Amino acid sequence: MITRTIRSFLPVATLALTTLAFAQGTPAATPAVAPATTTAKPAVVAPAKDAGDTAAPAVAVPGPAKAEPLTAPKFKEVKFEGAKPTAKEILEKHVAATGGMKAWEAKKSMTSKGGLEVPSVGLKGAMQMQAMMPDRVTITMDLPGMGQTRTGFDGTTGWTIDPMRGPALMEPAELANLKRDANFRRDLELAAKPEVATVAGLVEFEGRPCWQLTVKMPGSEPADNFYDQETGTMSGMSMMAATPMGQIPVILVMADYKDFGDVKVPTKSTTKVMGQTQLMTVDSVSWDPVDAKAFDLPAEIAALKQAPAAPAAPAKAIPAQPAAPAAPATK
Amino acid sequence: MNRPTAAFAATCAISLLLAASPSGQAPAAPASPAATDANQDAVRTRNAATFEAVWTTVRDTHWDPTLGGVDWPAVRAELLPRAEAAADDAALRVVLMDALGRLKQSHFTIIPGELSAATEDEPANTPGAANTTSDTPASTPSTDAPRAGDNTPDQPAATPAPRPTRVAREGHCGATVSFMARAGATNLWDAVVTAVEPGSPAEKAGISPGMRVAAIDGRPLGERLPPGDGLERYERAQVAYALTTADPGTTRTWRIEPIGAEGSDVPVTYAADERPHSKFGSLPSLPTELTWRHLDQTERERWGGGNHEIGFIRFNIWLIPVARPFDQAMDTLRTADGIVIDLRGNPGGIGAMAMGIAGHFTPQISDLGEMRTRDTTLHFNTNPRRVSTTGVAVQPYTGPVAILVDDATASTSEIFAGGMQYLGRAKVFGERTAGAALPAIMLPLPNGDVFLHAVADYRLPNGNALEASGVKPDNARPYNRADYAREGDPALAEAVRWIAAQPTAVR
Known part of the structure; x- marks a missing residue:
């Protein structure tokens, strides 16, 4: 599924946006917002009389909070009558609701174009994904002010190039996800191997009763998929995503399924990660063949693969600096 | 500039521009009593919604559920009525900042909507450039710049949304000033010139490092500044920065005192800041600049660098436009005997960039530190940079690295400097950093402002916090006026001497 594939990529991008570490000053240091100092310049040239009187409290810095064990979020259970469906039944209903396996099996390549928005940061840009069965993918995101971020997998090598961290080969955990x-x-093919999924129950997911399936694929962390009880379509997922900074809990919400050819694709996706929400829209989907060269490694990634292995870790300590010349005090 | 004088760009730009906003607005047309009542009710409702958004966000997202012992419900009970009664956004911000001030932590602030929406890179001589100008009076409805609260049923659009504001570039005198504690006095500081940009108005006025600035326009400096050694240092640094900025064309009289000489009054005319600006999301448009070079022979001889090839990179903010130039600088400086990175006055920016920049100096993935939210711990792992900008395989630089810092070095700059120092990959020279280092995100507010709020604690791998403490430099003692007068740039001088003393076979 398109949004599912892109989901692997979003947490990485989100990290950059999440970690805006910008010293805007301490609250007490914004005199210009105070009515008495709306003419700030004189006030800072000669600080107002009360400036020194109001900012005296000692700084209290709390100790490190004890982080909760990393777990996926819990969802409210919904009561239901009758027998619980099997994983196979839930997965097959999803396949049928989105066009049927026969239609999907005819899809060998795809190109999707749309938008990506991070409202809380004020960023809005474009996103494109190209994919080819069984496992080739490239995703490109352009956000004004942040530049272009690319990621890809050529069947062997997973990589990212982003303006903040530079080009990188994916580490094993990320690579497994991608x-x-x-x-x-993949989500459709789960129907052919329902043994990897177990039905956790009926839960409320984004206000709708959904069947929760816990999926454990070999070589990757378990994830929870949610399928709308009524429509059968996949409504989203919850999982721990691997990133270069560690694991992050991610919730993906899929909505607005629309027809693209003879199959349906969710055109609106919301990713909730690290207290922020990302909105992704799909404007167009083409199933036309994609040139295999589109999945070739970019030059810098190819060079990275050829770079010699890193030497041993640097010494923890480096030599001390020479003593500075004596400097007489002047005050 | 000798030192990145966009220090505290966000804070100061916001403060100065906001301060000028009211004077740039046309008076509102008289309104009927009924309309006024309705408007007041709507303002009251929106103020309350804005306060609640801020209050709830802190309650729900602060990494420490106890908020360090602050009685947050009591803060709400005390300040919500004041917020509701605020006459306008400026007054509301005072209340919001009052609430946030109770936390006594950095990275909790309100970015005025007019700055967040400001257009990028306006020319220096924007008409009516009294810091902020708006084409549209605040009382005139505008539909072409929807704000966060627009089209939300429960948020009445009582106060019309301003159009994007043109941001005038601030003027600068080219000097950097720091407050140094006055020997033998309590809570008294001397404003000392620590750097002067060649060719700047300050240099033309005869100002040089080591001089004391006794007064500006007859007003004495250094008194009634916030005492304390935590975040107060950063507050004092902000005040010092403000001394060096004014509207372009403004002339102020500086009373300067060289060491051992009589003071004199010199006129200083502030010049426009011509650096390029960049905009990232909801942040205001900010000056963004990176420069790099090899230290020249004169500098090396002056500071004991001998014939060593020493690279020097300086950038004023962690925003995307400096990333590629940094990489390109490293393409050339990779063969240097040592590299100096000047982060003085750099207030931070995009935290993730620290991982990419540090990767130029770490052959293996290395942990700079960790951010800890309520439910997640993330590590700032470096990305070893093993490919050049031209696509050639290389190795990260393993030679000596010196990082220059001061009390205006904050946030991402501290994450980088502190992590590099902890890893043993850099020596840090200068003054202790700001101690304002908390990962933060932004939230649009119902009144159109943006709430920047920290969501994580930040610790070095050894568990030491940077918040309030800052990064302690490796120089043996703090620099004084004589150091600045004698060496011009004692931090750079010490860095050069240290690099020169290292083994040269590092290429």
């Missing part, structure tokens, strides 16, 4: 999600039919 390798798994590079197959844009």
Whole structure:
């Protein structure tokens, strides 16, 4: 599924946006917002009389909070009558609701174009994904002010190039996720191997009763998929996503399924990660063949693969600096 | 500039521009009593919604559920009525900042909507450039710049949304000033010139490092500044920065006192800041600049650098436009005997960039530190940079690295400097950093402002916090006026001497 594939990529991008570490000053240091100092310049040239009187409290810095164990979020259970459906039944209903396996099996390549927005940061840009069965994918995101971020998997090598961290080869945990999600039919193909999924129950997911399936694929962390009880379509997922900074809990919400050819694709996706929400829209989907060269490694990634292995870790300590010349005090 | 004088760009730009906003607005047309009542009710409702958004966000997202012992419900009970009664956004911000001030932590602030929406890179001589100008009076409805609260049923659009504001570039005198504690006095500081940009108005006025600035326009400096050694240092640094900025064309009289000489009054005319600006999301448009070079022979001889090839990179903010130039600088400086990175006055920016920049100096993935939210711990892992900008395989630089800092070095700059120092990959020279280092995100507010709020604690790998403490430099003692007068730039001088003393076979 398109949004599912892109989901692997979003947490990485989100990290950059989440970690805006910007010293805007301490609250007490914004005199210009005070009515008495709306003419700030004189006030800062000669600080107002009360400036020194109001900012005296000692700084209290709390100790490190004890982080809760990393777990996926819990969802409210919904009561239901009758027998609980099997994982196979839930997965097959989803396949049927989105066009049927026969239609999907005819899809060998895809190109999707749309938008990406991070409202809280004020960023809005474009996103494109190209994919080819069974596991080739490239995703490009352009956000004004941040530049272009690319990621890809050529069947062997997973990589990212972003303006903040530079080009990088994916580490094993990230690579496992991308390798798994590079197959844009993966969620549908689950129906052929329902043994990897167990039905956790009926829960409320984004206000709708959904069947929660816990999926454990070999070589990757378990994830929870949610399927609308009524429509059968996949409504989203909850999982721990691997990133270069560690694991992050991510919730993906899929909505607005629309027809693209003879199959349906969710055109609105919301990713909730690290207290922020990202909105992704799909404007167009093409199933036309994609040139295999589109998945070739970019030059810098190819060079990175050829770079010699890193030497041993640097020494913890480096030599002390020479003593500075004596400097007489002047005050 | 000798020192990145966009220090505290966000804070000061916001403060100065906001301060000028009211004077740039046309008076509102008289309104009927009924309309006024309705408007007041709507303002009251929106103020309350804005306060609640801020209050709830802190309650729900602060990494420490106890908020360090602050009685947050009591803060709400005390300040919500004041927020509701605020006459306008400026007054509301006072209340919001009052609430946030109770936390006594950095990275909790309100970015005025007119700055967040400001257009990028306006020319220096924007008509009516009294810091902020708006084409549209605040009382005139505008539909072409929807704000966060627009089209939300429960948020009445009582106060019309301003159009994007043109941001005038501030003027600068080219000097950097720091407050140094006055020997033998309590809570008294001397304003000392620590750097002067060649060719700047300050240099033309005869100002040089080590001089004391006794007064500006007859007003004495250094008194009634916030005492304390925590975040107060950063507050004093902000005041010092403000001394060096004014509207372009403004002339102020500086009373300067060289060491051992009589003071004199010199006129200083502030010049426009011509650096390029960049905009990232909801942040205001900010000056963004990176420069790099090799230290020349004169500098090396002056500071004991001998014939060593020493690279020097300086950038004033962690925003995307400096990332590629940094990479390109490293393409050339990779063979240097040592590299100096000047982060003085750099207030931070995009935290993730620290991982990419540090990767130029760490052959293996290395942990700079960790941010801890309520439910997640993330590590600032470096990305070893093993490919050049031209696509050639290389190794990260393993030679000596010196990082220059001061009390205006904050946030991402501290994450980088503190992490590099902890890893043993850099020596840090200068003054202790600001101690304002908390990862933060932004939230649009119902009144159109943006709430920047910290969501994580930040610690070095050894568990030491940077918030309030800052990064302690490796120089043996703080610099004094004589150091600045004698060496011009004692931090750079010490860095050069240290690099020169290292083994040269590092290429």
